[in-house]
Amino acid sequence: MDGAAPSDDLKWFGEGFDGFPKNLPPDVVEYIVCILDTKLSDAQTRERLQAFQRTLASLQKKFLKEYIWQRESIQLELIRENARWMLKGSTNYGDSVADEWLIVYLLRELSKEFGDVWLRVYDSDGEFLLIEAAKVLPKWLSPEIDGNRVWIHAGRLYILAPSATEEPKPLKLEEALMAITTSPAVAQPQPEIEKEAFHRLEGYPAAIAENQHHATLPLPRKVAHILHTNPSYIAPAVETFYLRDPISLRLLQPAKGDASLAFPPEDFVEISVRFTKVLYAQLLGQRWVPRGPWADALESLVHKDRQPLVSPEKAELGIKVAAGMEMLVRHKIYADKKAAREINLLLEELDSGDDVLPTDSEIARWPKREDDERWLNIDFSEFERELAGSGGSDGFGDKAAQQNLRKMVERFNAFMEDEDADLEGARGLGLDPMDRDDDSDADQRGWEDPESEDDSTDDDYADAEYAEYEKAFEKFMSLSSAEKSALTDDARELARAEEAEQEEDEEIKKLSEMMEAELFSHGALNLNPAPTTGKASNKTVSFTDKGKGKKKVEVSEQDDEYEDNLLDDDYNLAENMLRSFKGQVGMAGPAGNLMGLMGVQFPPDEDDHSG
Structure with missing residues (x-):
């Protein structure tokens, strides 16, 4: 590996091929x-x-x-x-x-x-x-x-x-x-x-400390012990919760009579947890409705009679941290993760008695810190002023984000004011003339633009659509971080539900096609069978209707004209179902399965025993 940045200058064999381009993964x-x-x-x-x-x-x-x-x-x-x-x-x-x-x-x-x-x-x-x-x-x-x-x-x-x-x-x-x-x-x-x-x-090394955020949360005593032993375990725990999947969520619900949770949501204590600002925002922005013991624990934490009182927001964050820790140590996909292995070793020491959980008096001596959360708040009007290049108040929220935004606006304005700049960043870098939106020669070109008639209507429609988008975007930006995350989660859940519904429809369609093909092969769906020729004959067919005993049905086959007038679709379907069942020769098949689902059990075909 030569350490080169990603490139697309691949040479094929015979052209000095020097290996395939090496691209780094995202992030x-x-x-x-x-x-x-x-x-x-x-x-x-x-x-x-x-x-x-x-x-x-x-x-x-x-x-x-x-x-x-x-x-x-x-x-x-x-x-x-x-x-x-x-x-x-x-x-x-x-x-x-x-x-x-x-x-x-x-x-x-x-x-x-x-x-x-x-x-x-x-x-x-x-x-x-x-x-x-x-x-x-x-x-x-x-x-x-x-x-x-x-x-x-x-x-x-x-x-x-x-x-x-x-x-x-x-x-x-x-x-x-x-x-x-x-x-x-x-x-x-x-x-x-x-x-x-x-x-x-420019702000380093002071910016290193400013990237941290401390919050006092209620956590199960086991979780508090783990994080006190190594505060960096909060990162994999939060990310595991942030990237949770259905399997992870199932691991949070123990089977009946099975107390297999590594970090049961009980015996809560309050400790100060150190996050990065990104981790805290990720945890705060996640919408999750806990179930089972986790829901009970959340309700217990915010109960009015509890002392000391815990705010619903802090209680929810504590439940999320505990759930993330549980997923981390129990999900197989994290088994090789260093943090998961180390946490499991700490749990083994607790189980063996080589280590003990901290007492309330010990936890009371741990330092506590609660940082201001104003960096999470962004004033939308101030945001617009920053985009216009005229910001300057303290209401924007995070100072680093404010400086980066100002820098971005400066670069954008410099680009717009550069007379030599174009779509490629500099004029004349190979744009095809047909790629330019230039109608200055409309009077001389001698042909009509086929899209010109629709231009006015299309422009009006596009303007209206863009106005709706701007209105929705402005409304979205005015929401808090938690509300934005909730809307995003709702959209994600809706998309997943629609995808699952489509997959279910596809499965039903495939099964229906397979069943239809099987029934056609036995003639069960042929509602207009070829007329029977020859002498008319009478046939008695007996079948068992579940719970009602045997019944006999007289089936009379007459000449073609009489049959056309007498038989209807229901009779044809019944006859074809009987023929399909006979074609199964006593084995499992679609006709027998369908009738069995309807509670009708066929007797052995008497023709099979006639000699």
């Missing part, structure tokens, strides 16, 4: 650390990289003592690739983009201490640092050719520019490292681009 950031010093031996290079790892560990202890990662933490592995020692790692940051930028901050800070280090950071979008600096990039630099051209060295951002004779294209990792080593002029710091690319790091 994954990857990073590479190299030592470039020709004076160092191979062993010395390895020692420098190990020193880099140790310094990273020290930096984490300094700044990340209480930090909670959304999914995975930063991790660097010493590897040897293409006869070169380097550090490489990747982190799945889930929904927490703050984790991705924390990794950028840590690596950039370390690069200031190690002057011989060159490193790069990229994700599934490629060189995401350049995305932040899109408005100040040189015109030659595009996503198609930026692979392995963006590096961080001594805390500065470097871009490897192609020479005047070089064809712009993405570089392989070894090509980039060779260019840095042999042609230092190729790699030049880019102060203007650097300022834009690293603007999200």
